[in-house]
Every structure is written in C-alpha cells, then in structure tokens.
Amino acid sequence: MILRFDDDLDLNVIAESGQCFRWEKIKNKSGPDIFRIIAGNRVLFICELSRGEYDLSCSENDFRSFWSGYFDCETVYREIRKTVDPSDPFLSPAAEYGKGMRILRQEPFECLISFIISQRKNIPAIRACIEKLSSAAGERLDPSEDERKWLMERRVEKRFFEELYAFPTPQALATLGSDILKSCSAGYRAPYIRKAAEDVLSGELDLKGLEKKDDRELINELMKIYGVGKKVANCTALFGFHRLDLFPIDVWIERVLSSHYEKGFPFDSYRPYNGVMQQYMFFYARSPV
16 A cells, blocks of 8 residues: 655664664665565554555555554654754754654564563664564464565565564463473573463453553562563553653763763653653764764
8 A cells, every 4th residue: 555644754763763663764776675564463564655655565444453653653853843943953953863763563472572671782684683572472474465465576586574473471471391492592591481470361461451550560560570670661551552642761861861961861841752852862872973
C-alpha cells in the first residue's frame, strides 16, 4: 500500500534512535532503501518514495489494525517539536536534527526483555542477541503471497525474508536451557530473562495490569522485576507502555545533562512529552555531527 503521511516520520532516525532493535535497513541499488521491521509476530517492509509518501508491504487493513498504532500515527509529533524552546542551545538543534522521531508503541514483554538485554551492551550487540533468541525460540514468519510479490517486484534479496522469526513468547523463553541462552550471548542477563518469562507465565508479573498504573507506580512495579533497575524500567515504560513523559537516563543523557543543564533540565516545560525530548537529545548526542 501507499501511505501519505503529513507529520514527522523519518525511518532512518527511528531505526537509529535506540528504542527498537528489530529494524534492518536493506540497501537498494534500484530504488529507495527499504526497512524491514519485525514487531512481535509481524513483519513489515517499508520505504520512503518521496517526502511524506511511503510504500508498505502490508495491506491497508493490516496497517489500520496494527501498524498505524505501532507508529503512533494519532500523535502529532510536529506539534510536540514546536514546543521546544528555540533558545535552548542543545535541545533546539537536537529536535531539528531528530526531526522525524516517533515513539513506537512496542509490545511490553518484548520491550522489557530487550532492555534487560541492553544492559552493558552496545546497540549492535543488543540486536544480535535478540536475533539469536528469536531464531532459537521464536515462531517462524513466512511472507504471504502478496508480500512475497511486493518483495520480488522491488528486488529484495530472499535472505532478508526467508529466515525470519517472531520474538519468543514468555513460555518459549522460560523453557530455554542455560546452554542455549549462553549461545545467544545473554551472559549474566540469562537468569533475568528466564525469571521475567517465568513470572509472566505464573501471573506474578501482570504486564496487562501494569497498564492501569500511573507513571510512578509503573516504574516502582517494573523495578521489582529481577534484574531491572531504574534505567531499564524507564525505557520499558516509555517504549513498551508508551508513557511519553518518562525520561530514561543513561550515560549519554547523563553527559548531556551535566554539560548543558547545570541548573537542571526544564522538565515542567515539556510535560507530558519529556520522553520525546529525551529521544531527540539521545539521538543528537550520539550523532557524528
């Protein structure tokens, strides 16, 4: 389908924003680069044809029922970006540099496990670990005939769509042996992954129920999970529960705050979208400019 979208949406920015780990950019010599996105047990191929016009491998019905929500299409990020103080010497250029950022609506369990894995790993290592886990325990995903036709017409190599796996379910992760978790490069995080999966299965961890909590309660409950600290809890809440006012602080953001906000970041000025501001800052801080 062809999507015409009159708001901020830059696939490159989102792919490198650190909020998602199952996006892969496919270089295309005969046309625009294509992004492969795996979210839960769904796969989408998408490319930008021109400014504000996108070509998607899914049907209009699939877009309306799932992908529109995933991309948070109902939120107008252009208007959020306009609230940035133009006199702010860091956030103002960061918001301009990160124009096109959106906070994806990711599945809470996948998001929780992904950010447990993220501890003391760089982004390529996080992605590699998640792909190994998905290959080891996830359901195989096969494109439909219409999707396969879309891919072949755009000359996408088969290696990008013939061996795809969904993110593992809690049951699948809970039953993985220690040797398999080790081979997936989970390292010291392996018991955290297994315990989170077991707690979801037993009902001790009710992710659906956590959706009803306010931000502070949600963070407190997430921090009760084995192996989850403040940063992982905030990332899970922002990206997995779509709490757009939460502001995860890692080493990159710590540097920004200490270098540019000696008197403190003006959180009150940006409520309820401090998490969006954090993403602009994080993306800009890690950029080569």
